[in-house]
Amino acid sequence: MNHDSYPDNYIRGILNSVKSIAMVGASPVNVRPSYFAFKYLAQRGYDMIPVNPGHVGKELLGKPFVASLRDIGRPIDMIDIFRNSSHIMPVVEEALTLDPLPKVIWMQLGARDDAAAEKAEAAGIKVVMNRCPKIEYGRLSSEISWMGVNSRTLSSKRPPAPTQGMRLSLNRMSVGGGDTAASDRAAKNKSEQG
Amino acid sequence: MSDRLPGFSTLAVHAGAQPDPTTGARATPIYQTTSFVFNDADHAASLFGLQAFGNIYTRIGNPTNAVLEERVAALEGGTAALAVASGHAAQVVVLQQLLQPGDEFIAARKLYGGSINQFTHAFKSFGWNVVWADPDDIASFERAVTPRTKAIFIESIANPAGSITDIEAISTVARKAGVPLIVDNTLASPYLIRPIDHGADIVVHSLTKFLGGHGNSLGGIIVDAGTFDWSTGGKYPMLSEPRPEYHGIRLQETFGNFAFAIACRVLGLRDLGPALSPFNAFMILTGIETLPLRMQKHCDNAKAIAEFLAGHPAVASVSYAGLANDKYNQLARKYAPKGAGAVFTFSLKGGYDAGVSLVSKLQLFSHLANVGDTRSLVIHPASTTHSQLDDAAKIKSGAGPDVVRLSIGIEDKEDLIADLEQALGA
Numbered sequence: 001m002n003h004d005s006y007p008d009n010y011i012r013g014i015l016n017s018v019k020s021i022a023m024v025g026a027s028p029v030n031v032r033p034s035y036f037a038f039k040y041l042a043q044r045g046y047d048m049i050p051v052n053p054g055h056v057g058k059e060l061l062g063k064p065f066v067a068s069l070r071d072i073g074r075p076i077d078m079i080d081i082f083r084n085s086s087h088i089m090p091v092v093e094e095a096l097t098l099d100p101l102p103k104v105i106w107m108q109l110g111a112r113d114d115a116a117a118e119k120a121e122a123a124g125i126k127v128v129m130n131r132c133p134k135i136e137y138g139r140l141s142s143e144i145s146w147m148g149v150n151s152r153t154l155s156s157k158r159p160p161a162p163t164q165g166m167r168l169s170l171n172r173m174s175v176g177g178g179d180t181a182a183s184d185r186a187a188k189n190k191s192e193q194g
Numbered sequence: 195m196s197d198r199l200p201g202f203s204t205l206a207v208h209a210g211a212q213p214d215p216t217t218g219a220r221a222t223p224i225y226q227t228t229s230f231v232f233n234d235a236d237h238a239a240s241l242f243g244l245q246a247f248g249n250i251y252t253r254i255g256n257p258t259n260a261v262l263e264e265r266v267a268a269l270e271g272g273t274a275a276l277a278v279a280s281g282h283a284a285q286v287v288v289l290q291q292l293l294q295p296g297d298e299f300i301a302a303r304k305l306y307g308g309s310i311n312q313f314t315h316a317f318k319s320f321g322w323n324v325v326w327a328d329p330d331d332i333a334s335f336e337r338a339v340t341p342r343t344k345a346i347f348i349e350s351i352a353n354p355a356g357s358i359t360d361i362e363a364i365s366t367v368a369r370k371a372g373v374p375l376i377v378d379n380t381l382a383s384p385y386l387i388r389p390i391d392h393g394a395d396i397v398v399h400s401l402t403k404f405l406g407g408h409g410n411s412l413g414g415i416i417v418d419a420g421t422f423d424w425s426t427g428g429k430y431p432m433l434s435e436p437r438p439e440y441h442g443i444r445l446q447e448t449f450g451n452f453a454f455a456i457a458c459r460v461l462g463l464r465d466l467g468p469a470l471s472p473f474n475a476f477m478i479l480t481g482i483e484t485l486p487l488r489m490q491k492h493c494d495n496a497k498a499i500a501e502f503l504a505g506h507p508a509v510a511s512v513s514y515a516g517l518a519n520d521k522y523n524q525l526a527r528k529y530a531p532k533g534a535g536a537v538f539t540f541s542l543k544g545g546y547d548a549g550v551s552l553v554s555k556l557q558l559f560s561h562l563a564n565v566g567d568t569r570s571l572v573i574h575p576a577s578t579t580h581s582q583l584d585d586a587a588k589i590k591s592g593a594g595p596d597v598v599r600l601s602i603g604i605e606d607k608e609d610l611i612a613d614l615e616q617a618l619g620a
Contacts (some may be wrong), residue, residue: 030243040246042244109447146261148263154205154208175209182271
């Protein structure tokens with residue numbers, strides 16, 4: 001998989017198929033990006049599990065925190081890692097001990113670990129790096145267009161009026177996919193320099 | 195199914211718009227409302243905390259304006275955009291995110307006269323110090339860089355003489371200096387030049403001109419290319435540092451490659467207030483649907499008229515980059531192969547008096563201070579748009595006393611040439 005840019009169909013396929021998402025590094029602090037993403041994905045109908053050893057005994061939007069992936073005790077479709085790039089590998093290694101394995105490992109905006117991605121992919125797990133599932137869901141459904149963001153999708157179909165708790169269609173016509181060519185190039189240059 | 199990139203004309207008609215979810219209306223509705231109801235207290239808090247997508251108040255965002263924003267972002271190849279009340283408002287909002295009092299930005303000397311005024315006087319009172327450089331001398335940009343430089347500002351096609359700027363060369367200077375390149379793309383429109391493809395980090399427009407295109411609605415827009423890394427070195431605290439206005443959110447961390455557009459919205463537009471009327475957004479959107487058709491006609495007409503003027507005995511010189519012998523023709527071929535725009539200047543052998551006489555005799559050209567209208571326009575910059583500059587600055591910016599500026603419309607070119615001929619000849 002080329003991790004500099006992703007075709008929309010790859011992201012769409014993931015967001016359309018996964019049901020349960022364990023978020024590693026989920027924060028109960030309501031100004032953290034992980035809190036925003038957790039809340040949004042829960043509102044769009046995903047079965048969200050907050051993973052953070054520092055908050056065991058507490059709940060995030062009614063879901064109890066667990067200390068580690070192994071403590072979840074049931075199969076999960078996707079692991080969303082809200083940690084810096086330097087903390088990715090141990091999470092991926094733990095994920096690879098799960099039975100059954102997760103179908104997807106997703107690393108948040110700003111997080112990328114190519115070696116960890118390679119390990120996960122060797123085990124048949126799909127990997128997304130340096131993206132936010134909230135932004136991608138909002139983009140492919142065009143809900144993010146409310147903020148003037150280029151969804152890079154088109155549609156001549158009448159959509160339903162989005163309400164809380166509703167899954168949205170992600171099957172709009174793509175405009176080139178992934179990010180814009182210019183932002184992709186900038187990200188690639190940065191990762192090569194870094 | 196592989197992702198496929200629709201063409202420019204398809205984006206001009208469709209990007210950002212979809213049938214209205216509530217009514218099925220196919221044209222984009224004008225959401226002429228100040229405010230939007232919340233579902234409940236939690237929804238309200240989520241919106242105010244930037245946690246949910248949605249509408250609060252038209253000073254921060256409006257569904258009609260959002261369609262315009264996404265459309266221009268798509269046409270420019272940016273990640274996001276923010277529509278504001280005018281091109282001038284766009285410039286204030288952009289620089290407010292980038293400069294602290296005492297900081298500097300480098301600007302090309304060849305700019306719209308209104309921008310030269312805004313930068314020289316209004317921005318100086320904010321403590322934002324403009325340092326001028328010559329777009330025909332790239333090294334002058336390099337020499338102007340200091341540790342306080344926070345941005346570089348240029349026009350793709352420069353007002354008033356329609357000169358073409360070497361965007362890539364200046365973007366190299368910006369990258370080396372570690373500052374974003376802002377390109378005012380008003381006179382080119384994304385149909386002729388897409389500055390992001392040449393290294394721009396931020397694009398601004400006066401939507402009032404070719405994008406709206408009909409001379410009926412003011413508007414401005416800011417496009418985020420999603421290319422600049424705002425996190426390094428604490429140089430851009432509006433983007434990289436926790437914002438007290440939003441409980442400590444860091445915008446770059448939260449919004450990634452469209453953080454700049456979000457900063458312009460939630461720190462700039464929200465607090466400075468230059469919101470675009472949804473009615474104007476609707477008018478401009480309607481204009482954009484025909485941008486490719488109009489722009490090509492504007493350019494084709496402009497070239498024919500520049501050629502006519504260049505051969506006329508009363509004309510001393512014509513500055514139009516689309517002419518084969520023009521100083522900027524090489525740059526025009528590189529950056530604007532479809533046409534060199536429709537705003538240019540010429541000077542008359544009879545000097546100032548001949549210019550005044552020409553303007554008074556024209557029957558189809560309208561004498562007014564705008565460009566990028568369906569109608570052809572004429573003005574004498576030295577006494578109007580550039581009148582606040584001193585004589586040396588007028589000449590440096592291409593608006594000397596003998597210069598007349600034209601903005602060529604989409605009428606029949608034969609009629610425009612006949613009008614110029616009678617006004618020049620008699």
